Amino acid sequence: MLVTDYFTIVNLSVPSSWIALIVAFVIAYSAIRVRYGKKYAEILSDGFFYLVIVWKLSVVLTDFSSVIRSPISLIYFDGGVVGFYLGLVFVAGKILWDSKKKRLTAEGIQALLMGAVVVQAVYQVMMVLLNDGELVVQVVTVVAFVWFAIFYWMKGDGSRPFIGLFMTVHVFVAVWQPAGLFDTPLISTLLIGLFFMELDRRNRCE
Template identity: 35%
Template sequence: MQVTEWYSIKALTIPSSWVALLSSFVLTGLLLWILYRKEIATIFSDAVLQLILIWKFSVIVTDFSMVIKHPLTILYFNGGMMGLILGILFMWVSLWNKLRQRGLKEEDLQAVFVSIILCSSFYQILMAVLNDAALWQKVLTITSFACWIMLALWKRKANLIWHNQLLLLFLCTYVLIATLQPLGIWQLSVLVTAMLVLFNIFLQSRRVQS
């Protein structure tokens, strides 16, 4: 969905995409807390915090000259697409180390599967709610991703093969719906979702090998 709404918090103006992203993290974290142990929810929360911090402060790397001239720009800007990709890659490494130390438990991998679908789906639903678009685009987005949320919760204890297949189908659905939205498939969220699906497939392949 295209960002059409912005919100002001004192001197800070934030786009609706930030609101949708942070809200999706919170909602997913709460559901993980309910569905799994506190420890798993904490691992998710730590990973999200690392992602946000690296994405936010990567502007120091991506636009070093501007930060040197105007240090306060750190408060108002982020690392953009490159910063987000760096944050996701760092999150990958951090999650991989933590899950490997825990023995790649099946419950942990189930939580990863659930969190990918919940985060991506909540984000799309909230973007549809918060921004302007054609009514049919909003209805299609909200209905489709609400169904995926229910499916993920229903199949969260399925075997790993099922999870891989469902995630690939989820990615196909995501791409299809994105093509019908104003920005098309050239949305950063499509790339992020694809990266998360690949990470899940990597985790499950390592568990099979172990």
């Protein structure tokens, strides 16, 4: 879904995507805490923290001249799409490192994948609620993601078939959405899916 509305918080004009993402992470944290316990919920929240920090600080790379002229811009600006992908890469690297050092078990990896599914599902639903769009697109988005989130919560085990279904559902929805197959959330889902597929393969080989 495209951002069509902005909200004023204190003196900041905040895009609906930020609000949707925050709500998504809060709900994902709560869901993982209920299902997997405090330990894995905190690992998920740490991942979110690192993602945001890298995304915000990456503005130094994407717009260095503005930061030099006005260092306070670090508070108001971010690294955009490039910075977001850098954040994903950083979090993926940390997960790989923790997995290699045995600080993250197979159950922990499954909990993180569940968290990613919940985040994406809630984010998509919130974007529908917070923005304007064609009714048919909104219905397809909500129905597809709510159905998959419930299905995955009940049946998902972190294996490649379920991960593949997660990616397939998002591709199907993206075809209906205005940004199509070049939407950042879809690309994120595909990258996350491929990453967790590789983790699943490694775990099965060990």
